[in-house]
Amino acid sequence: MKTDTKIPATAGTSLVIPRRGFLRNAGAVTLSAAAVAILAGSERAAAGTAASASDVTILNTALGAELEAIAAYQVGAESGLLKQPVLDLAVKFQGHHKEHADLLAATVGKLGGKPVEAKAKYNFPVEKLKNQSDVLAFAAGLEKGAVSAYLGAVPLFQNRDLAKAAASILGDEAMHWAVLRNALGQDPVPGAFVS
Amino acid sequence: MAIGLTRRLRRAGRIAVLLGAAGGAAALPPATGLADAGAGRAVYDRCLACHSEEHDRVGPRHCGLNGRPAGSLAGFDYSPAMKASGIVWDRRSLDAFIAAPVATVPGTTMTYDGIKDAGERAALIDYLLSIPPCN
Numbered sequence: 001m002k003t004d005t006k007i008p009a010t011a012g013t014s015l016v017i018p019r020r021g022f023l024r025n026a027g028a029v030t031l032s033a034a035a036v037a038i039l040a041g042s043e044r045a046a047a048g049t050a051a052s053a054s055d056v057t058i059l060n061t062a063l064g065a066e067l068e069a070i071a072a073y074q075v076g077a078e079s080g081l082l083k084q085p086v087l088d089l090a091v092k093f094q095g096h097h098k099e100h101a102d103l104l105a106a107t108v109g110k111l112g113g114k115p116v117e118a119k120a121k122y123n124f125p126v127e128k129l130k131n132q133s134d135v136l137a138f139a140a141g142l143e144k145g146a147v148s149a150y151l152g153a154v155p156l157f158q159n160r161d162l163a164k165a166a167a168s169i170l171g172d173e174a175m176h177w178a179v180l181r182n183a184l185g186q187d188p189v190p191g192a193f194v195s
Numbered sequence: 196m197a198i199g200l201t202r203r204l205r206r207a208g209r210i211a212v213l214l215g216a217a218g219g220a221a222a223l224p225p226a227t228g229l230a231d232a233g234a235g236r237a238v239y240d241r242c243l244a245c246h247s248e249e250h251d252r253v254g255p256r257h258c259g260l261n262g263r264p265a266g267s268l269a270g271f272d273y274s275p276a277m278k279a280s281g282i283v284w285d286r287r288s289l290d291a292f293i294a295a296p297v298a299t300v301p302g303t304t305m306t307y308d309g310i311k312d313a314g315e316r317a318a319l320i321d322y323l324l325s326i327p328p329c330n
Contacts, residue, residue: 054297054306057302057304057306058306060304061245061253061304061305061306062306064245064253065244065245065253068252068253069244122252123249123250123251123252124250125247125249125250141240141243142243142244144240144241144243145240145241145242145243145244145245146244148240148241148242148244149241149244149245149307151308152241152306152307152308152309153306153307153308154308155308156297156306156307156308195241
């Protein structure tokens with residue numbers, strides 16, 4: 001599955017994911033105030049000695065997962081199985097993952113690393129996606145996994161600003177997971193802790 | 196359901212700790228026998244941002260893991276550290292790696308703090324080793 005495809009526009013949405021263009025334009029993207037603050041933290045890390053090569057590796061692993069999540073939401077949106085308002089929700093969440101990817105790539109660059117790029121092809125279990133619930137469940141699984149991945153990454157950062165940035169993304173992924181669970185008719189917040 | 200799973204994992208963890216204490220550091224982490232009950236699959240949910248059973252993703256696929264040399268799947272872009280690790284995946288090596296990936300294989304791109312609960316690890320390993328060979 002290639003991810004640099006266009007989605008038919010729906011009202012009020014812009015689900016165009018030109019993967020290569022996205023990468024080319026990563027430096028020109030407009031970051032939110034929160035992202036700018038986080039990036040400022042990475043600049044402090046770059047100026048000091050607190051960030052390490054292992055921090056860059058952590059960021060690049062996270063970037064790889066974010067790029068895959070963008071592609072996965074693309075599959076869901078292109079499937080034709082998502083109806084409004086769920087399609088708009090998927091577009092919104094995909095946009096968040098793009099923002100995460102932009103920030104992670106910029107930070108890797110600031111720290112002197114080479115950001116990983118999106119794969120030319122991703123393998124997702126499209127044959128198992130038969131209806132909207134299947135797509136939502138697949139997305140929920142990815143989001144839950146993302147929560148766990150960031151939770152496992154936060155304590156590994158040498159630089160506290162980067163740990164804070166990862167925790168910020170973790171919170172967003174957890175909200176995605178909860179909303180998707182709610183859309184599936186499941187308890188949106190099944191426990192007091194995530195693991 | 197969640198409470199039952201938690202209790203089973205805690206019980207498995209206590210058993211694992213007790214057996215570990217009795218057998219010393221060289222003791223193999225015990226199978227929990229819980230894989231078919233879904234306990235290990237539930238823990239596997241934590242892996243899904245980067246792994247799947249059937250397909251390579253950010254991390255390599257897990258089908259056919261038992262007995263596979265680390266870093267050996269053709270077409271997957273492993274870290275040099277993983278390719279040079281000399282690890283063969285079995286219950287013992289999985290237990291060590293999942294407990295502390297970065298400490299076990301410094302330089303791995305699996306930048307994850309690890310699963311510290313022995314019972315959860317044992318259940319997860321049951322599940323990983325139960326995944327059929329790749330098609």
